[in-house]
Amino acid sequence: MTATAQQPPTNRRLIFRLVLAVFAMFGFGFALVPLYDVFCDITGLNGKTGVTDSRTVEATPIDKERWITVEFTGNAASGLPWEFRPTVAKMEVQPGALARATYIARNTSNRTVVGRAIPSVSPGEAAAHFNKTECFCFTEQYLDAGETKEMTVQFVVEPDIPHSVNTITLSYAFFNAEKYVKQKTVKATHKDAKLEKTHPDKKS
């Protein structure tokens, strides 16, 4: 029984390495959260829409030959006491041309509520060719009790969009973000700038 009576140093070294591996893998589990985003960013596999600025859009030639239908939908998730819908159901746009659409949101509760809109583009392959210059989804939106607000999204469908895509659906789900904004309101002055950085919709 001498083998177990005194743990040989090789045992201790091996145990140390294995325990280290356990902690490393625990950390890796958390690292997966940003890693997935990085991976999708690099490979462009995430199906998220991009951001562009109006100057780039102006420099892009407009494809006068094609018309693409953009449909709009939107819903307020449970837990957000808002009514939320697009003002038009769909519009025709030309690739390369800047377009503007609006949504209407109304706070049906008797208190100020902050919401965050998460966009989604269908079909997924269109997402990489769908860029926004301005969107209410870039920041948190505050609505006072009973307030109605028109919310704007400005976008461009890039001319390199595959010819198989003729219809794109832009959908927003509005979530109640009270729980997550509370801690941040202390730095209210920098709020917009800060949030813009962390927003999932942004592709830096």
Next chain:
Amino acid sequence: MATEEAAHHDEHHAHPTGILRWITTTNHKDIGTLYLCFSLAMFMVGGLMALVIRTELFQPGLQVVDPHFFNQMTTMHALVMIFGAVMPGFVGFANWMLPMMIGAPDMALPRLNNWSFWILPFAFTMLLSSLLTAGGGPAAGWTLYAPLSIQGGMAVDMTIFAVHMMGVSSILGAINVIVTIFNMRAPGMTLMKLPLFVWTWLITAFLLIAVMPVLAGVVTMLLTDRHFDTAFFNPAGGGDPVMFQHIFWFFGHPEVYILILPAFGIISEIIPTFSRKPLFGYTTMVLATAGIAFLSFIVWAHHMFTVGMPLAGELFFMYSTMLIAVPTGVKVFNWVSTMWRGSLTFETPMLFAIAVVFLFTIGGFSGLMLAITPADFQYHDTYFVVAHFHYVLFSGSIMAMMGGAYYWLPKWTGHMYDEKLGKAHFWSNTIFFNITFFPQHFLGLAGMPRRIPDYALQFTEFNVISSIGAFGLGLSQLLFVYVVIKCVRGGDKASDEVWEQPRGLEWTVPSPAPYHTFETPPRVA
């Protein structure tokens, strides 16, 4: 220090008797027995939950339990069977057999060994008692998908902590296994001479160390999302619910190989003995096991084909998943080649081993069907999936353990089990298993969704058959318990070799195996 004292204690004094013996034991055979008994108890508990499910599904409509309780049963059945029956069962086999197979006196870390077992009863007390909390037990499925699991009651928190504890237990066990295999082998026992059960467990232990911490991490994220306003999985705070599935299945797919690789090891021990031939293709068996373990890390998203992945992702995970059929096929062919022209006899362990090869292959083929992305869109979350994973888990892992139990029981107890009753158990178990789960293939292909307590009328006949099979399957296990108890209490005296010229060091020690074996390491030629 503690370890030294324990080893010292075991050596020179009479060990404590009664309950204290079991609480304080650091002997690998005692701890193996504890694990196996615990596993059997959890198998019965999880089985009862399955019978609640099958009772409700005996007829369409809601008769016996309300839907919320039904959801708790599907969730708990899976958690109890995976973490309570299969994983501890294999650790039990590892404790009993690894030291004896490699010519070591005990596991390398006996005190740790005691700990890793005794965490489990507490973990499962916590998990099972969550059924008694207000709002009942966890009901979001064993995968605990967010956002549903974020909305659950206190039971979800208890489940999370129980999962943490099970994770700690498995990780400690895995560390022990690796250190034992690397540092405690008898002189001459080189890595490529290790019995295949030892090899499969070594690779399983590495998988455990790689992925159990990831599971601990992802349930911790759930916990902080639930209580500390983090937003890993909540889009309102910038998170993503699909992220949960990605991280969970990064753990989950290696986990299913953790559940099956030791089973491959057990039947790779049984088949050569009763074929009276050495295992065919030993090296390829080792490489195939390692290959399966490697591939398990790059296939996770085949569990979530319907989640809305880009085409490139769907294709990658489809092809990588199908690739697993190659090393698995190597194993199946090796087992069959081992039997080819062997002088076969069909004792109970061999019957189980052959049934495992046959039935696991059926499960493997339905897995290949599920791997085909476009087809999976129809099969996803139907009873076809339920049938698939019961063919690999029940007729793979659990029946391999039953075969292993019959195979080594004479060595453990010194008595032969009752061969007639063992065979009766095998046949009733295997026939009822197929009656239970084969019709579920048809139900799934016809579109019956899983985890739903009610179903459309056209599914009635197959569900009736399946429920009848389930009760037969449950009752068969009582016979198993009886055979085991009968064998422990007495029976024909087993010889040291037990079987006809079996290979392996465990057959060179007396039957029953003495409390301490290989205090002087054997020389392996």
